[in-house]
Amino acid sequence: MNQFQYVRANTAKTAIGALAKDPSAAFLAGGTNLIDLMKNGVTAPPKLVDINPIPLTEIKKQSNGLYIGALATNADVADHKLVLQNQPLLSLALNAGASAQLRNVATIGGNMMQRTRCFYFxxxxxxxxxxxxxSGCGALEGYNRMHAIFGASSQCVAVNPSDMSVALAALDATVLISGPKGDRRVLFTDFHRLPGEHPEKDNNLMKGELITGIEIPDNAFSKNVHYLKVRDRSSYAFALVSVAAALNIKNNTIKEAQLAMGGVAHKPWRPTEAEKYLVGKPANEATFKQAAEIAMQNAKGLKYNSFKLKMSPNTIIEALRTASGIA
Structure with missing residues (x-):
């Protein structure tokens, strides 16, 4: 690991100012991903700006939804009473990620910023x-078992590794951002990017900007939700395929449906046409199978990950079945 400078910031303004003076610096929160990347020589920021002293750990109910500070840990959010009562899908996804030790350190903002676990990266x-x-994409013609079946390009076939982000995409969360030019809000589904011609850009943060929190709007998804993660082992493994399913069911009719998939694209993948299909349909096996078929439109397997073309619709069906309570 290269040598680096270390400074601490007590306010968001101070942290943002530090990066404005030195754009090559990096923010440090839990460090569960950044330090690994530095150890492996993937990145070498000359300065780390420790943002942990900034008071961004609050979790609170607002008039129109739930606010979660960017420095709240994954464990604290997953176990928080307001999250369990109002947004249980988020709790399920967080508890499916990493290990208990890492969840106690990793932060919500850092989770959103974590980089792909692609072997070539x-x-x-x-x-x-x-x-x-x-330099080329080694995975494109190489060993690509963990890689994308949606939204990939000739430049990159890597996938986003975050479980939490899949749930936040399904829940229509908003990312709160502060930067040198002021504050702004970005829909979570617009925060991460598909690779296109610039796979080096994981998200739409601008230089020097800091994630300060997220907001999840009130919804009717406090009951019929499920997060299903298919992986090689039950602990500390990234998703081969995951599905976040949120349903609003009345008299066995689906009134609202929101889905997101993980392990299949460069960003959390929203199968919006499948969501539209589900609305107004009965909550039964036939409906779920048809929704899964719709969701898989435009999916494309690679040499070693074509099994995902079957695993993905099966995971969607099982997630919907469990969320609906008919399992």
């Missing part, structure tokens, strides 16, 4: 357009 000796633009 994490090995500086291998080609990766995300790590080194123009």
């Amino acid at each position: 994490n090995n500086p000796d291998l080609p990766c357009n995300k790590r080194q633009p123009g």
